[in-house]
Amino acid sequence: MINLVHYVKNDHNLLRIMRILKLLSFKIFVLIFAILALSSVGITYFQTQSQAEHYNDMLTLCAIRTSNIIRASTRYAMLLNRREDTVNIIQTIGKQHGIERIRIYNKRGEIIFSTDTSEVNQTIDMTIPECAACHGPEGEILQIKQPDQLKRIITRPDGSRELGFITPIPNEQSCYTADCHIHTRNDKILGVLDVSLSMKDTDAILDQEKTIMFRYNIAVTLSLALIVGLVIWVGVHVPITKFLIGTREISSGNLNYTIDIKRNDEIGVFAESFNKMTEDLRKAKKEITEWSSELEKRVEEKTEELKKTQERILQIEKMASLGKLSATVAHELNNPMAGILTYSKLIQRKLQNKDLQPEEKDTILKQLKMIESESDRCGKIIKDLLLFSKKQRIEIKPNSLNDIVKMSLQLVSHHLELNNIEVRKELQPNLPQVNVDENQIKQMLLALIVNAVEAMDENGVLTISTIYKASEKKVYLSVKDNGRGIPEEVMPHIFEPFFTTKNAVKGFGLGLSVVYGIVENHRGEIKVDSRPNEGTTFTIKLPINLEVNKDLQI
Structure with missing residues (x-):
């Protein structure tokens, strides 16, 4: 029994949900909410992309400035070929927060200086993606890229990211004219400075801002959805419900029902038109009722007239039938009346004779019986005709x-x-x-x-x-x-x-x-x-x- 009650309740709730899903206001709300949600997702995506590009640009600018500082700091030591001073400068700068690695390559790909001393004197492959931007398949220099083309983002196995920026070291006049250098005037690039900056802080800030932005957009979307839902409820659902109630009242015959909606928009105009329609229907119903009463009265009068006319027609037909029978009636009455007349004359003559014999008395009695019988016969004929012709109640x-x-x-x-x-x-x-x-x-x-x-x-x-x-x-x-x-x-x-x-x-x-x-x-x-x-x-x-x-x- 409990399961049955639970099933009935669930079925009732399912029916309520189905009714809600069919509501026009619900469909409008779902449509607007979907638009808001998609807009929020789009805005969040473009905002995060814009923020990521902004932080990348800022980090790239920081890498350029760091590279310029390193070049400026090591320039004098390199001109004098003071290797220890160059190493100390690179190591000191490399210890700064956010700097992962600093390398200086010569044009053959050898690591001359590095914050990681174990990498010094190692030669890298010129065909790796980091070098392929400026070097051909054989390691030859193709062209010098623009700064935005010399940066790269490296993702480590642990998921952390680094921004690498390569700065070419040009062959300046002070370099190829110095006594300690063996570079010729024709060498355009002496090497490159590779600075790798950690993106851990920027990624953390970006993730935090994404979370804040996502929550903010969700809050804004839900708030807007709530406001839109209230507007739809008040502006659409409530008026439509009133219209539905009004149509049901009108269909049930309550023409005095009016919709109380006072607005200046289309729904207000619709409500006024609806109330005007009910007023017109009320007037029309009143006129129809009055005409119906008048028509019923006239029908009753005409029915009574037709009834009387029918009675007169019946009576006329009776009299017409009597007229058709008149010859037969005259013939029928003529025979007994002739007999009555004959027998009455015979009796009159016999009664004038004072000496009546018994046989004569018997004859007179028989003749009187005959007169009585014929008189009854005439009376019956006349009685039947009168009864037939008489106007009687049905x-x-x-x-x-x-x-x-x-x-x-x-x-x-x-x-x-x-x-x-x-x-x-x-x-x-x-x-x-x-x-x-x-x-x-x-x-x-x-x-x-x-x-x-x-x-x-x-x-x-x-x-x-x-x-x-x-x-x-x-x-x-x-x-x-x-x-x-x-x-x-x-x-x-x-x-x-x-x-x-x-x-x-x-x-x-x-x-x-x-x-x-x-x-x-x-x-x-x-x-x-x-x-x-x-x-x-x-x-x-x-x-x-x-x-x-x-x-x-x-």
Whole structure:
């Protein structure tokens, strides 16, 4: 468990480090720090190189002065050929601090004088690097170099360094005219003075100054990095963080958020622009909210108007359907009313005869029963028509679709008989109940049946079927006729309000539009299949009531 906690902490710290590495301010800081570090390294390098050259020049100047002093000090002793005096002078000067070695060579490379007496009379190789600067491969003198070309730096095995400086000894007139010398006028160089100075002190001072300079540059670099880091933190990271918080607040819907940055640079201008943007968004949101409220209000008003218009259209279609049934209703009422009138006249005549036989009384009773039956029949027809035409409140509840089909057919049965239409009912027994408004489904069926009758000639066949499809949990209702069919160019427009191919006497083009609206209100679907001269089939899909039919095996 402890290891898991430790792992989680390490993972959390790693995530924090990764987030820091991705920060823009951190990237800017790293870039500037790298520039400062490289600049510091470059400055340190050039400073140390400059210091080293300066100390070398100073040491070279010291070597030249020392050589000149030795030449001046030994000149008189050499002219008089006082060897001991020359040796003493060289030994005395060679004991001075910083002087490693003093040698005097003749032109053949023999060491004539040296602070190290063991080297005297030794001959050196003229081809060594120290001599190659002025001598050729055979030891001959090529040319006299400039002073800066006669110096050399020697590194000893112990790591210490020496600055060697060679000073040519020219053949002066006082030399080749002296009695004690054997030099001729043609000899230009008599020998060389080789002075070696220790660089230990200068190297120590240079190393110390390098260390001081390095530490100083590190301190300056770190100080500048700290200052730059603070400037970046205050000038870049903090404003960017405020902008990020601002964008998150705006995206979450807080349009009252403002960024408090008061500066005269680009970031200050950006902050002002951001605050101006939030103010504009706030105003726009307010306007949108006001327009949305106004739009909702208008939508509610228009929805209410459309609802009332739809109700009026439904009522108009009902009345139009009643108008289409008026001939059948008149015929239906005419037959029983004629019977009632006939039987009432017969009874009136019989009642005028005061001596009624029992058989006559029975006949009168039968005739009264007939009058009662026909009156009930007329009343039922009128009641059904009034009930259908009455404006009723929509009430969606579980209903049997088969029962609604039967009641609708009963309402138009006489209309179908009058037009010699054969009705075929293919109703699936035990059909699941559907959530519908009974009156609206009746109106829908009535409109489809009336349209079917008008599309068929006499002796037509009207087929109404119901079937339940368990895979879709829906009941299918089909109204099929064998009439003229619907032309292909008319098919896309049949559900449009006020579209009709009939004349103005037969309708206003609201029937199928009302049917479509009723199906949509019941969350159903309607499909039309029609071919010219083969008939038309309207198929309506209605969802079943799952609560009422919960015991149904589906």
